[in-house]
Amino acid sequence: MKERLFSVLYMFVLALVFTSVVGAVNWVSRERIRLNQEIALQRIVLSVLDLLPPEAISKKEMQAIFRRRIRSLPFGDRTVYVAVAPEGDRVEGYAFPVSGPGFWGPIYGMxxxxxxxxxxxxxxxxxxxxxxxxxxxxxEAWFREQFRGKPLHVPSPGRRFFYLKPAGTATGPDEVDAITGATETSRRLEAFLDQELKRIIPLLRQQRPTGNV
Known part of the structure; x- marks a missing residue:
């Protein structure tokens, strides 16, 4: 009887120890994943706002730039990242997330x-x-760079902010070269990007967040 009780208690303690270890590892991993995702998002925001230095920098340096130059504010159904000047006296730009259906699944962007x-x-x-x-x-950089500097003219009814044209044929201010062989991805990206811009651009123009500059 005692031997059986000892065996039960032993297995219980052993299971408790292993469960605790697994739980601790899971908590540490989850926190590490969260921090890595946060750092990745900060790098993306700084990158699209062209606030990252050309030379390689450490995570701590990048986070310091983000804290100094970016204000994160709720804006409608999303967060807008307000870029402020080094002196903190004026707004230099805004970054905001966009997303929509691609060919095989959702696409997330900034x-x-x-x-x-x-x-x-x-x-x-x-x-x-x-x-x-x-x-x-x-x-890829060549695709993303096509958008840099593009004017945000308000489209006339039935028009879009940007059109993805067959590779090598984009000439207008609202045109960019699509990816050869990726017709469906290009078509869906063009559609959801236009939809997202038509939602957020008018709002930004009407009530630009300042980030308490």
Missing amino acids: VAVDAQVQKILGIAFYRHSETPGLGGRIT
């Missing part, structure tokens, strides 16, 4: 505009399920 909300400062697509080497090329 768009930055100037303080007057008149042109694109930068754009990034940082999470997606598009085909590597085809639709997945939306993350």
